[in-house]
Amino acid sequence: MADTHRTAHPQVPHAAANGLLDRRALLGQGVVFAGAAAASVTGIASAAAEPLKVDPWSTTIGAPVTTYSLPSHFESKVIRTIGDNSRPGTQQARTPHQDLDGIITPAALHFVVARAGAPDIDPGKHRLLIHGMVKQPLIFSLNDLMRYPMESHIRFIECGGNSAPMWSKTPIQASVQALHGLLSCSEWTGIRLSTLLDEAGVDPKASWIIAEGADGVTMNRSIPVAKAMDDAMIVFYQNGERIHPWNGYPMRLLVPGYEGNMNVKWLRRLKLTGAPVMAINESRQYTLLLESGKAWRFYYPEEVKSFITRPSPTMTMPAPGYYEISGLAWSGHGRIEKVEVSADGGKSWALAALQAPVLPKALTRFRMPWNWSGQPVVLQSRATDEGGNVQPTRERLMAERGEPRNTPNVAAFPMNHVNCISSWGIDAKGAVSHVYV
Amino acid sequence: MSMFRTLAAACALALMSGAAWAADAPKFGQPITEQDAAAWDISIAPDGKGLPAGSGTPAQGAVIYAQKCAACHGEKGEGGTGPRLFGGIGTLKAPQQPVQTVGSYWPYATMVFDFVRRAMPWDRPKSLTNDEVYASVAYILSLNGLIKDGDVLDKDSIMKVQMPNRDGFIDLYPAKY
Numbered sequence: 001m002a003d004t005h006r007t008a009h010p011q012v013p014h015a016a017a018n019g020l021l022d023r024r025a026l027l028g029q030g031v032v033f034a035g036a037a038a039a040s041v042t043g044i045a046s047a048a049a050e051p052l053k054v055d056p057w058s059t060t061i062g063a064p065v066t067t068y069s070l071p072s073h074f075e076s077k078v079i080r081t082i083g084d085n086s087r088p089g090t091q092q093a094r095t096p097h098q099d100l101d102g103i104i105t106p107a108a109l110h111f112v113v114a115r116a117g118a119p120d121i122d123p124g125k126h127r128l129l130i131h132g133m134v135k136q137p138l139i140f141s142l143n144d145l146m147r148y149p150m151e152s153h154i155r156f157i158e159c160g161g162n163s164a165p166m167w168s169k170t171p172i173q174a175s176v177q178a179l180h181g182l183l184s185c186s187e188w189t190g191i192r193l194s195t196l197l198d199e200a201g202v203d204p205k206a207s208w209i210i211a212e213g214a215d216g217v218t219m220n221r222s223i224p225v226a227k228a229m230d231d232a233m234i235v236f237y238q239n240g241e242r243i244h245p246w247n248g249y250p251m252r253l254l255v256p257g258y259e260g261n262m263n264v265k266w267l268r269r270l271k272l273t274g275a276p277v278m279a280i281n282e283s284r285q286y287t288l289l290l291e292s293g294k295a296w297r298f299y300y301p302e303e304v305k306s307f308i309t310r311p312s313p314t315m316t317m318p319a320p321g322y323y324e325i326s327g328l329a330w331s332g333h334g335r336i337e338k339v340e341v342s343a344d345g346g347k348s349w350a351l352a353a354l355q356a357p358v359l360p361k362a363l364t365r366f367r368m369p370w371n372w373s374g375q376p377v378v379l380q381s382r383a384t385d386e387g388g389n390v391q392p393t394r395e396r397l398m399a400e401r402g403e404p405r406n407t408p409n410v411a412a413f414p415m416n417h418v419n420c421i422s423s424w425g426i427d428a429k430g431a432v433s434h435v436y437v
Numbered sequence: 438m439s440m441f442r443t444l445a446a447a448c449a450l451a452l453m454s455g456a457a458w459a460a461d462a463p464k465f466g467q468p469i470t471e472q473d474a475a476a477w478d479i480s481i482a483p484d485g486k487g488l489p490a491g492s493g494t495p496a497q498g499a500v501i502y503a504q505k506c507a508a509c510h511g512e513k514g515e516g517g518t519g520p521r522l523f524g525g526i527g528t529l530k531a532p533q534q535p536v537q538t539v540g541s542y543w544p545y546a547t548m549v550f551d552f553v554r555r556a557m558p559w560d561r562p563k564s565l566t567n568d569e570v571y572a573s574v575a576y577i578l579s580l581n582g583l584i585k586d587g588d589v590l591d592k593d594s595i596m597k598v599q600m601p602n603r604d605g606f607i608d609l610y611p612a613k614y
Binding site: 087131137138145148149196199200210216217220276278284292295297298299300301403405406 | 463464465466467468469470471474477478479480481482483484509518519529530531532533534535537542543544545547548551552555556559560562563605606607608609610611614
């Protein structure tokens with residue numbers, strides 16, 4: 001799988017400065033690293049120094065099985081970070097990507113942005129209304145909706161404001177959870193929106209759908225009909241179980257690749273119209289104010305992006321030697337084509353291995369073997385999607401949109417759709433920090 | 438049976454089962470009239486469609502504001518745990534610090550009515566009558582100098598409010614993708 005890139009990108013080398021190794025080593029092809037050999041010799045020596053004994057958990061009966069399991073208490077720090085819930089208004093929870101691997105986000109760790117809490121919706125009473133510019137307005141019970149043919153797709157959802165801390169004038173020292181945690185990826189199961197729209201009979205002059213939730217603020221967004229008919233879904237299941245309340249129970253809209261806010265949770269109404277409704281979340285929030293004083297509006301796709309999850313800021317490298325650099329890449333336009341990694345702040349790049357499956361509009365895990373000499377380095381990743389879109393540098397993004405005019409804290413949203421390259425500096429002591437290059 | 442007839446029979450069977458499938462395709466939507474849907478239809482577009490009857494003045498709105506809004510948005514709309522509601526007109530262009538409020542940034546007065554009616558007050562959304570929503574919106578617009586203290590806001594006069602940032606947006610859809 002990963003090997004397809006060997007011929008696809010002959011111009012990108014297989015190794016680069018500061019110890020980036022050929023990714024084909026990860027495929028068990030017998031590449032030997034001096035650093036790895038040295039590290040394992042040290043490891044063997046220290047393990048042998050301590051005599052083996054039978055641990056207490058091997059001599060007692062373990063905990064009885066529970067009806068719904070939680071991770072080990074040793075993992076109790078792997079949790080979402082949340083904002084100040086005592087204040088009115090928007091609440092957030094961020095995904096701890098620094099502690100996760102693979103591409104699926106556990107439902108309990110999925111990011112959340114919600115304006116009025118999670119409504120306690122009785123599934124027996126929840127209904128969906130389709131009306132406006134249709135031949136026949138229709139109303140559906142949840143039970144009826146769940147009788148339509150279902151399908152499952154692995155898709156990311158990313159808040160339009162994710163990575164906004166990258167817009168700070170000075171690099172904010174925080175984990176990837178704080179910097180990039182408004183991003184998650186799940187297997188979603190549900191029905192195609194086009195099936196229901198065809199049943200209602202969409203007026204050919206209708207070009208927008210106003211999608212609205214049943215929560216307290218009755219959050220609404222205008223979605224282009226073309227997108228709704230293409231790959232939008234109404235989903236009921238998240239990673240095999242019913243969607244958790246914070247993520248939209250009993251059902252939500254899935255608009256693959258488009259900014260998170262358009263994936264309306266607790267969906268209750270779809271109104272076909274000839275123009276966008278200009279909701280607060282499309283004509284105030286989720287707009288991008290430029291230097292000219294004008295603002296971009298209706299910026300829908302989450303652009304190609306990646307970041308390294310391990311090592312990442314707030315971590316410390318224990319010693320020089322062999323490490324696997326691991327990270328996430330994704331694009332709202334389709335599949336990830338390649339990810340390059342640099343250990344010298346972007347001067348030289350090497351191809352990372354992409355772990356299968358590489359799916360459209362889904363997180364893709366990349367890996368890169370690395371022998372750290374112990375010298376200071378700057379790690380970066382740069383993703384390219386199948387449409388040829390390349391993740392930009394921070395400088396390029398600022399040149400396009402104008403210099404930041406304020407220095408936010410990590411919870412602020414001074415800019416949306418920030419998809420620039422992240423840089424992690426590692427000093428001679430192994431401390432990893434967020435740097436601008 | 439000749440090969441041809443076998444094939445013809447197979448095709449006929451396929452056609453029949455196709456037709457049967459189409460007839461059996463799930464259609465579970467229950468018809469509803471737009472009249473019956475109206476209780477949920479709270480969308481108000483910039484063209485004013487959906488604006489209800491009712492009216493209110495800034496003075497009436499000030500009373501409601503003090504009771505139901507000031508706790509979050511500040512005594513006079515200056516902001517608190519909730520966002521600031523006025524000012525910032527003319528601050529959007531660099532190098533100024535942008536102050537994005539209802540007055541300086543929101544492009545349509547109808548948006549304010551729609552949002553207050555569906556989502557405010559934060560702890561009791563949809564508890565205001567239409568008159569109370571018109572009055573609250575009138576108060577916020579008057580704080581921004583966009584209507585006069587004596588003006589009455591209703592479904593006709595709200596359409597005449599000139600929002601300063603009406604033309605402040607560049608729509609990337611459908612132009613860019």
